[in-house]
Amino acid sequence: MQTADFLIVGGGIAGVSAAARLAPHGRAILLEAESAFGYHSSGRSATYYHFGIGKSVVRGMTAFSRAHFETPTANGTALSHSSPALFIAPAGMLAELDSLEAEMRPYSDGLERLDADAVRDIVPVLRCGDDGIVAAVLDRTACRLDSEMLQQDYRAAIKRAGGQSIAGARVVAIGREGANWVATTAAGDRFSAPILVNAAGAWCDGIAHMAGVAPLGLQPLRRTIIVFDAPPDQKIVDWPFTKTAVDDFYMLPQSGRLLACPVDEVPSEPTDAQPEEYDIALAAAKTEHYTSLAVRRIGHSWAGLRTFTHDRIPVAGFAPDAEGFFWLAGQGGYGLQTAPAMAAATEALVTGGSWPAGLADRGVGRADLAVERLRIGGAPT
Ligand SMILES: Cc1cc2nc3c(=O)[nH]c(=O)nc-3n(C[C@H](O)[C@H](O)[C@H](O)COP(=O)(O)OP(=O)(O)OC[C@H]3O[C@@H](n4cnc5c(N)ncnc54)[C@H](O)[C@@H]3O)c2cc1C
Missing domain, CATH: 3.30.9.10 (D-Amino Acid Oxidase, subunit A, domain 2)
Known part of the structure; x- marks a missing residue:
């Protein structure tokens, strides 16, 4: 059994960006089912950053994320170019x-x-x-994002902070042992942590089902x-x-x-x-x-x-029905351009830090991303 502070399930842009923000706060282990990271949605996008999509919360997160895309990587590679x-x-x-x-x-x-x-x-x-x-x-x-470089850069940040990104680690079972979540992979490896971040893209409801958590109707x-x-x-x-x-x-x-x-x-x-x-x-x-x-x-x-999600706004927040189970899902058609914002929100919510001023200034509050909005007056099944 490998133990960690944070288990992140899913190695697309959502998982790697969140893990990169969490890794400095404790041991982070990211588990990706496929043999290559970013194989699903994150490797198939149009890689654009623009304001012509989504509701105001999405636009606010897009604006927040710009600074990240304009900052080159540690070795000077650009993450975006104007277009x-x-x-x-x-x-x-x-x-x-x-x-x-x-x-x-x-x-x-x-x-x-x-x-x-x-x-x-x-x-x-x-x-x-x-x-x-x-x-x-x-x-x-608007600008064009270098999706591959963005994901690589986040994985490098996870490694620098002492975290681990493991490909070919398909989670097939999730259970509770005391205060911890325990994820078991198809190869039989077991990973345990008090916090599990569900960043499995299209599979997020399936991950919740494995963990006995109510799905969101994604x-x-x-x-x-x-x-x-x-x-x-x-x-x-x-x-x-x-x-x-x-x-x-x-x-x-x-x-x-x-x-x-x-x-x-x-x-x-x-x-x-x-x-x-x-x-x-x-x-x-x-x-x-x-x-x-x-x-x-x-x-x-x-x-x-x-x-x-049914309101087309992504979700970042703890499940009200399962302690330590964090939803990072529903990124829709804007998962790349909002990833830095979603990761910053995740860091604040998971570590109990203050809500990023840059998000609040752009009209994005924690309630906008919370799980509860999808269950109260919402229509998930
Ligand atoms: C055609 C197209 C164009 C797009 N254009 C844009 C664009 O221009 N700009 C933009 O910002 N966004 C765009 N998007 C949206 C963007 O690609 C997504 O919002 C984003 O990639 C979602 O990232 P993710 O990490 O949530 O999902 P994914 O990249 O799908 O990652 C989820 C990962 O979880 C893994 N996983 C699933 N189950 C398990 C398990 N049991 N155990 C371990 N791992 C598991 C999967 O293998 C997968 O790698 C586009 C999408 C498409 C399809």
Whole structure:
């Protein structure tokens, strides 16, 4: 039996960021089921940081997290680089574009309203004009995150603080022994600690079930991305992350190719998500609808799960029904861009520290993230 102060189950961005903040306070052991860290959602995202998504609590946590992404790693590697986001609207989406602009304004001082000509100047392949995009909002404060480096950097911090990150350690049973939680892996190894942090992404309700804790009714939703060649006459490197004002389509450049997403949200079991033919075809069709591009050959595609609570706000807090069982779940489509904030909240709540002023200043209180809000007046099953 290995003993620790904190057991963290799940080695995606949520688990590694929380473990990195907890490790200086005591012995932290992080257990990841797969042989590679970040294999599930955290390795399948679009890696963007922007204010065009989520409720105000999510935007507040996104704003809080910026300082972390702007600080290079100990060896000087950048965790992000500036890359604007462009929110586009055909005539029928103008009301939603107005609302989105109003919602983003308190968080971004880099917003600019554009007409169709200005949009065409930035992304020449977008279908603009009367039958197409008529307006957009450019957010110059958006950035691209280096997800792999971010996760590596957090794991390095866990190690520096004397903690351990163990891959290939699938937790298959969780029980109580005295004041401790004991997690047993598929290999039969046993780990014990008074505090267990449930950061297992789409599997969080399953982890709770193993521990005899009431689930939160989390819902994993599958999302698909296709990759295809850019037209040779276009200089795509400076194209922004381009998304419709309502959730319908986004596109962005990556390593000389284009990524497109039909913004699908297909309910799924917790699983190793794979792209479905229908969603791949939908991504291509929407690309051809919003742009003049012909998607002749899809080079690659993938799918990942975005797991939500019923109010679409993540949860960070102790379970009211099980001492020492901490929920860190429901990061949805913003788990990377909010990870530093969620980890800071976790540190404060687990160690009994004061609530981070930077979160309070941005309108994020502990009650906003608490488990209780999902059970009182909420709809979890
Ligand atoms: C297509 C797509 C695009 C996205 N784009 C963005 C974006 O641009 N910006 C952004 O901020 N977010 C984005 N997201 C969302 C983001 O990827 C997620 O919110 C985030 O990765 C969730 O992290 P996590 O650590 O909670 O989950 P995961 O990364 O899934 O990690 C959970 C881990 O727990 C492990 N686990 C499960 N069960 C056990 C067990 N029994 N024992 C041990 N370990 C276990 C799993 O193996 C897994 O590695 C996107 C997601 C998708 C799918």
